[in-house]
Amino acid sequence: MQPEVVFQQRFEINGGDFINAGESSIKIRNILKEIGIDTDIIRRIAIAAYEAEMNVVMYAQHGIMHLLVYPSKILLKIEDEGQGIEDIDLAMQPGYSTATEEMREMGFGAGMGLPNIKKNADVFDITSAAGKGTKIEIIMNLNSKNG
Amino acid sequence: MTLETIKELLNAEVLTEYSGQNIDIKFAKASDLMSDVLAFSQPFSEPNTILITGLTNKQVVRTCEIAGVCAIIFVRGKNPPTETIELAQKCEIPLLLTKLKMFVACGILYSHGIRAASTQKDR
Numbered sequence: 001m002q003p004e005v006v007f008q009q010r011f012e013i014n015g016g017d018f019i020n021a022g023e024s025s026i027k028i029r030n031i032l033k034e035i036g037i038d039t040d041i042i043r044r045i046a047i048a049a050y051e052a053e054m055n056v057v058m059y060a061q062h063g064i065m066h067l068l069v070y071p072s073k074i075l076l077k078i079e080d081e082g083q084g085i086e087d088i089d090l091a092m093q094p095g096y097s098t099a100t101e102e103m104r105e106m107g108f109g110a111g112m113g114l115p116n117i118k119k120n121a122d123v124f125d126i127t128s129a130a131g132k133g134t135k136i137e138i139i140m141n142l143n144s145k146n147g
Numbered sequence: 148m149t150l151e152t153i154k155e156l157l158n159a160e161v162l163t164e165y166s167g168q169n170i171d172i173k174f175a176k177a178s179d180l181m182s183d184v185l186a187f188s189q190p191f192s193e194p195n196t197i198l199i200t201g202l203t204n205k206q207v208v209r210t211c212e213i214a215g216v217c218a219i220i221f222v223r224g225k226n227p228p229t230e231t232i233e234l235a236q237k238c239e240i241p242l243l244l245t246k247l248k249m250f251v252a253c254g255i256l257y258s259h260g261i262r263a264a265s266t267q268k269d270r
Contacts, residue, residue, distance in 0.1 A: 022209035029213065043215055047185050050213045107181030107202045107210070116186040 006069045007035060013056040013063040015082060018106060021057040024065050025050040028076075035069060037142070044120040045074060045140050051113040052078040052136055058103050059083055060133060073122075076138040085128040092118070092126075148172050148259060150218055150241060153197070156255050159220065159245040162232055167241035170217055172197050174264035177253050181210040187264075196264040199252055203227035208234045216240070222249045 009031065011024035029046040049065065056063035060082025068075040085091045092114050099109020118124040123139035151168040154161065177199040178184050184198060197218045198211055203225050211219055217240065221227060224246040235242045245252055 019205070022206065022213070025213060026209070043213075046213045050209070051182075051185060106204055106206050107179060107184075108206070110180050110182035110186075112182040112186040116182070119186075 003070045003072065006071060007031070008066070008068045011065040011067070013053055013060075013065060013078075013080070015057060015059070015061040015063070015080075017057055021054055022050055025053050028065075028067050031067070032069075032074070037069075037074070041074070041140055041142065045076060045138070048117045048120040048138050049076060049078075051117050052076075052138075054108055055113055055134075056080045056082070058099065058108065063133075072142050074140040074142065076140075078136045078138075079133065080135075081133045084130040084132050084134055085126075086130045088126055088128055148261060150197075150243075152259075153218075153220070153256065153261075154243055156259060157220065157243070157245040157247055157252055159243040162221075162227065162242040162244055163236050163240075165236065165239050165241055167218055167239070170241075171195055172218070172261065175199055175253070175256055175261050176216070176264050177249055181206055184210050184214055184216070197261075199249060199256075201225055201249060203231055205231050205234050207231065208238065208240060211240055212238050218243065220245060220252065222247055222252050 013024060025046055028049050029042055032042045060080035063078060063080030066077040090096055094115045095111040097109050097111035103109035121138040122141045125137040128134040150170045150172055153172060172195050174196040176184055179200055179202045196216050197220055198216045199220045199222060200207060201223050203221055208231055219240060220243045222245055
């Protein structure tokens with residue numbers, strides 16, 4: 001049986017919106033703080049959310065970040081419409097990046113985003129279709145501190 | 148070490164109304180790459196960490212908010228834009244500005260006992 005969702009919220013992310021990039025992740029962090037989630041777990045999910053949000057801003061036209069809190073886990077889904085990723089194995093390699101000069105000037109695009117999301121998540125899943133978009137799912141278990 | 152001491156050691160000025168002078172600082176990160184600041188924030192959470200950087204855009208403040216960094220030192224005399232200061236003000240992250248180069252600022256702080264954040268071995 002599917003466990004009951006305690007809390008859920010969806011956040012819209014606009015591609016190219018460098019001004020507001022990161023606001024959804026800050027909101028997620030604040031929501032989880034209010035719910036009373038362990039500080040270390042909040043930090044890990046906030047970092048993963050922020051990296052994923054920056055990816056949508058940098059590489060996609062539009063995206064939705066969906067936060068679902070269950071009694072025993074937190075699920076974060078990020079789905080975007082954009083250029084997608086042709087070779088996921090390559091994109092997962094630390095240091096590999098297709099970032100533009102503008103993104104690098106912002107301090108991003110060092111090729112650490114996806115590996116960092118994976119590192120912070122207990123469960124990480126990515127699917128992508130070139131020319132269509134990318135979908136990432138992250139699960140954080142609430143019973144283990146550092147999965 | 149308090150942020151006030153760091154301010155004196157680096158001959159820095161505080162750019163935000165919130166000076167956070169009594170925050171006790173133990174660790175520092177130094178980078179112009181926000182990706183790296185995020186990537187090397189884990190898995191150990193360390194409060195009392197500052198960021199030393201030459202990058203001055205708004206995303207620096209956001210990154211620090213996400214990574215749990217409690218103050219930012221801008222080096223090489225690089226004045227951040229107003230929007231960066233406003234955001235820092237809002238999330239109560241004090242901003243300091245020093246004319247020192249990053250290497251020198253790091254050296255001074257290291258010699259006074261500040262250690263690298265998030266590298267449990269090579270401190």
